[in-house]
Amino acid sequence: MLAYIFRRLVWMVPSLVAVSFLAFFLIQLPPGDYVTTYVATLAASNEIVDQRTAQELRERFGLEQPFIVQYWKWITGILLRGDFGLSFEWQQPVSGLIWERMGLTLLLTSSTLAMTWAIALPIGVLSAVRQYSVVDYFFTFIAFLGLAIPGFLLALVLMYVAVVHFGQDVGGLFSEEYQTAPWSFDKFVDLLAHLWVPVVILAVNGTAGLVRVMRANMLDELHRPYVTTARAKGLSEIRLLIKYPVRLAINPLISTIGWMLPQLISGATIVAVVMSLPIAGPLLLQALLSQDMYLAGAFLLLMCTLTLVGMLLSDILLALVDPRIRYD
């Protein structure tokens, strides 16, 4: 068991190296570099930058060096000094821009995960116990609908309804007065008051899949002999359900935490752009569009790391919960 966890941890090292390579490769991909974009922007406002200045800028940012040298500088800076480089566009260190947004991303995704489980588990159990009933059909239909509606579309419709019928803007995560305010208890309460809208939107997509899995798992377990035995011994139906089949049916679900996290981060990225939430997604998009490579790279790296860590946690959790799984 410990050996398994240890091996799983060791396996994280090559994964993280691969992710960092990927992130750096992706931000190097676009033709041209930030200086090209910068010069083009200045040219649009009738400022001409001569070739020499552009060259100097390139040298200052170290954009001329070969890929592997730039990568090495970048990754050692992050690992040794927590220095993610300089954001060209914002003219300040990347590390000052990302942490609050990454924190909010983590908060949003973990609340969504909790919400998804809280909704999906009871519905999945109910659908399985009352298989082929009206309730089952209703939730199956809703589940499929939830799978089919893209999160950003749901967000748009919700915002439309809120604006047109209630005259309210549901975008953002903070009220105006708290947007730039330092963190305080009031700001946190304000955050919670705004957070539930994107959480519900994101949960709709995740819940749908989870309900299907939970229902299928429960159906597998419900006809096992141990259920009949427990029933024959006179256990009440609710106690019986919670004590035996539900516990077994949850196991495969734990492994879905790991798979859900990448999907959640993906979904949150677009929903955040639509609802202008101050999380990683919108700034990543903006950084990608303006070729602000270190900023984009930091977000890509951290988002991928987040999902890798989520995967690791779900694997370890599964090992702890299910003694039937053997590791050798």
Added chain:
Amino acid sequence: MNAIQPGAAAPTEPHAIDRTAAASQWRLMWWNFRRHKLAMAGGIIVLLLYVVALVPDFLATTDPGKQNARAVFHPPQMIRLIETTEDGWRIRPHVQAMRLTRDRVTLAPTFTPDPSRKIYLGFFVEGYEYELLGLFTTSIHLFGPENPRESVFLFGADRLGRDVYSRMMKAAQTSLFIGLIGVFLSLVIGLILGGISGYYGGRTDFVIQRVIEFVLSLPTIPIWLALGAALPQGWPPERIYLCITIILSLVGWAQLARVVRGRFLSLRTEDFVTAARLDGASEKRIIFRHMLPSFASHIIASITLAIPAMILAETALSFLGLGLQPPVISWGVLLREAQNIRSIATAPWLFAPGGAVVVAVLALNFLGDGLRDAADPYQK
């Protein structure tokens, strides 16, 4: 275990049982599939959608690219089948014409129904010229205004006065085929890698498995965005289209490779594969003659379930402006018009392409679900 065989009427009729025993695998699957009502409905809708994707211009009423300054944010018009005149009523499809008036102070356009004018609709009418199936040029459309100079807006018009309905038809072509091509590319990668992994096992399997796990653990949208941002803006739309398809399948193959590998692994130990090997069949023959037919159905089901994911991905990418670029139109490109709250507050019909996405994804999911259930007729 399953006592009721599909298609078999009653166990008392001996020939009915014979029918099941003698039926081919694909026939058994078809019987199995037919029982699944939602999947059947999904299949029919998918079929219709792909008909639209084949001949979008035939179904459109107005040139999708045609701008009309007098029809900016023109509201949708409902088709009325029955016309009442002084002489009684008759069946004649038409829409109510709208009159454009501008506010004197703000110049904001408002459309009011013009009761004196009706636009009559007919079947197989003349319209704009287009190429049917890429074969010949024609200007016949399934339906449209009888007078080619008039225009109807079934789903309203956008901020440039372009007909949303006709644009949705054209966009269906792009969106549905990008799903199909993307899945085909993923399938090729998935089949090769999954097949190698499952067939050879051992160290090869270990390495490929780790790669697949790695790809699956990445958040797709950020990666797609980064790849989409890497495409040069100046490229011709066709090349962008091709690249977007490749980008989508670069991430999409892993799921398919897993399915293929799983089937390969479970089939490798089946008796009939061992028998074929003992018979001295070559590896190629074992894979293509013996193994492939028995998991082809699973692959088809997985593909069907992968297409909606591709469509959603393309929609999301184009919606954010990193996917397809105008003049190519897809549902995602159309939804960009609905991006800001102001324009959807004025013109809620801009959501219509979103409805198309939902219908397509839902239908494909139901179809795929039914196919998956029917894929293995010998089990249970």
